[in-house]
Amino acid sequence: MDSASPSYQGHRYPAELSAHAVWLHHRFPLSFREVEELLLTRGVLVSHGTVRQWCARFGPEYAAGLRCRRSRAGDTWHLDEVFVKVNGVRRYLWRAVDQDGNVLDVLVRSRRDAAAVKRFPAKLMKKQCRVPRVLVTDRLRSYVVAHRKLMPSVEYRQSKYLNTRAENSHQPTHQREHALKGSRSTTGTQRLLSVFSATSPHFRPRRHRLTAPQYHAEMHRRFATWHQITGSTSLPSEA
CATH class of the missing domain: 3.30.420.10 (Ribonuclease H-like superfamily/Ribonuclease H)
Structure with missing residues (x-):
């Protein structure tokens, strides 16, 4: 786990699951209940209340990590x-x-x-x-x-x-x-918007300016950054 990643001590579920739930909620226009349903399709049984708690607890820390890794803003x-x-x-x-x-x-x-x-x-x-x-x-x-x-x-x-x-x-x-x-x-x-404004754009490169191989390479790099920040390694596996 990356030294700068949040502490998951005392949490029942692994980092991969909470990071994936936060990513779903802030990357796509999904409600907590819709994230709950998507996780259920992977065999993961959690309530929408748990998803809400993950977003409130870990979302700001993930967003802060993304901001620290951004290039200097324009003038x-x-x-x-x-x-x-x-x-x-x-x-x-x-x-x-x-x-x-x-x-x-x-x-x-x-x-x-x-x-x-x-x-x-x-x-x-x-x-x-x-x-x-x-x-x-x-x-x-x-x-x-x-x-x-x-x-x-x-x-x-x-x-x-x-x-x-x-x-x-x-x-x-x-x-x-x-x-x-x-x-x-x-x-x-x-x-909510502070986390959303940092998380969603991170996964929205200017695709119209990239070829397919360039886009895939860029998304691979951005997911690698996400895993470093969240301390996760991959998406949760199906049961």
Whole structure:
């Protein structure tokens, strides 16, 4: 097991099983009950509650491991916001991506005022330990305030036509809407999307730019990284 992998001490099931369940839930638009059903087809009998516990316990650690192995983010940051439903109530999801489409961070808030807008870039700069060379947003006026207060020296571009990269990054989240509706709190949604934003893109290389052999080699490398992070070796075997 890799020295940086989570501790599974005291858990009944092996690392391979919990890692596979977390991967299924965050890589595909599957609910906990659907993951339970897929595991049952492999002869593994666990409840959807156990799958939920695995995702809550191990998901953040897996996501942190993936982030540590990512290459340095680009110097052009695209910020955008979108509506999501949390327990039937509308919330705002803020997302930042670089010029290559890599997700830098996400933040779920109940409001879309200037205070919320300023909090997100501040959190992002703290994580990245730097400011971008270029900041791109849509025409929401609160972004202007955030730029003026937090990073006045950064080149700022505000246009709905320049921010399609961030808008496209929201698409996988829309596929998770059913899971978001099942979350009862903004904190729970924030936790879910933080793990999802690190896990799902890891297994989504730009396939249209790769030949079949290149794609298979890239996916093999990414699964190898996943096994190192999770401390697993392979998928669980059928009973």
